[in-house]
Amino acid sequence: MKKILITGALGQIGSELTLKLREKYGNDNVVATDIKKPENSRIVSEGIFEQLDATDAIRMNNLVEKYDVDTFIHLAALLSAVAEAKPKLAWDLNMGGLLNALEVSREHNLKFFTPSSIGAFGPETPKNQTPQVTVQRPSTMYGVTKVSGELLSDYYHQKFGVDTRSVRFPGLISHATLPGGGTTDYAVDIYYEAIKNAAYTSFIAEGTYMDMMYMPDAIALIIKLMEAPADSLNHRNAYNVSAMSIAPEDVAQAIKQHIPDFELTYEVDPVRQKIAESWPNAIDTSAAREEWGFSPKYDLKNMTADMLEQLKKK
Ligand code: AKB
Numbered sequence: 001m002k003k004i005l006i007t008g009a010l011g012q013i014g015s016e017l018t019l020k021l022r023e024k025y026g027n028d029n030v031v032a033t034d035i036k037k038p039e040n041s042r043i044v045s046e047g048i049f050e051q052l053d054a055t056d057a058i059r060m061n062n063l064v065e066k067y068d069v070d071t072f073i074h075l076a077a078l079l080s081a082v083a084e085a086k087p088k089l090a091w092d093l094n095m096g097g098l099l100n101a102l103e104v105s106r107e108h109n110l111k112f113f114t115p116s117s118i119g120a121f122g123p124e125t126p127k128n129q130t131p132q133v134t135v136q137r138p139s140t141m142y143g144v145t146k147v148s149g150e151l152l153s154d155y156y157h158q159k160f161g162v163d164t165r166s167v168r169f170p171g172l173i174s175h176a177t178l179p180g181g182g183t184t185d186y187a188v189d190i191y192y193e194a195i196k197n198a199a200y201t202s203f204i205a206e207g208t209y210m211d212m213m214y215m216p217d218a219i220a221l222i223i224k225l226m227e228a229p230a231d232s233l234n235h236r237n238a239y240n241v242s243a244m245s246i247a248p249e250d251v252a253q254a255i256k257q258h259i260p261d262f263e264l265t266y267e268v269d270p271v272r273q274k275i276a277e278s279w280p281n282a283i284d285t286s287a288a289r290e291e292w293g294f295s296p297k298y299d300l301k302n303m304t305a306d307m308l309e310q311l312k313k314k
Contacts, residue, residue, distance in 0.1 A: 054097030
């Protein structure tokens with residue numbers, strides 16, 4: 001990776017990945033793009049930043065040519081709960097943006113990464129130790145775009161030789177940027193509320209298990225996968241990855257080790273609960289471990305300690 005372009009650079013993954021890539025490859029070698037351009041963001045002020053709507057194929061192509069890009073990281077997408085509220089917009093952005101990004105990667109022979117999600121699975125998928133290759137019949141628009149994205153990325157690899165790579169991300173937990181409109185967002189909000197009020201009302205019900213990962217592990221794995229030798233990758237689009245399978249009460253227990261009077265209550269949101277119930281409890285990550293050495297560092301205990309420490313500093 002010598003010259004990297006990122007879409008959705010101001011989003012939950014993008015804002016941390018952009019800073020990490022700038023640190024690793026140099027400010028001049030990372031082109032951050034997003035549909036918005038806030039004045040007070042480090043992403044905008046400290047390196048190359050260009051405004052880009054991922055559905056604008058012509059501007060996307062112009063930017064790739066302008067900066068002589070060789071690697072494309074496509075993050076711009078709507079998350080599950082927003083996609084369920086705006087399904088047509090979700091299809092247009094998630095699929096339209098992806099098709100543009102794959103096309104530009106085909107034309108300019110770029111290395112390519114885009115995230116899939118545990119949302120690419122559905123109610124008929126085995127819930128525990130969910131295999132790498134299994135039934136994928138999602139019941140959400142987000143899931144439909146994610147499984148279609150996996151197939152489209154495979155198609156561009158098989159038909160045109162584009163070096164497409166992807167992972168099925170679980171819920172990502174970060175102290176730096178809030179997620180926007182996901183089903184797993186409770187696992188981020190709970191830490192903010194623990195620091196502010198020592199209490200949290202969860203929109204996901206007790207006993208609902210989902211896979212999660214701390215953001216530093218997610219950032220590290222993107223770089224690791226992109227640097228892995230191409231001939232070791234048999235399941236390019238997309239690898240199951242996860243660091244923990246947890247329910248709201250598990251997070252509450254971990255927080256109580258630091259904030260003993262922390263209280264968890266429930267006010268379940270039926271839309272997000274239904275999405276959560278259609279996703280796996282715990283996926284099998286052995287293909288990622290075997291093919292490119294995926295190995296997360298954070299479990300619930302050390303993630304909780306770090307999240308609370310970082311949020312206290314804010
Ligand atoms: C969401 O909840 O929509 C995302 C995801 C698991 O893809 N965090």
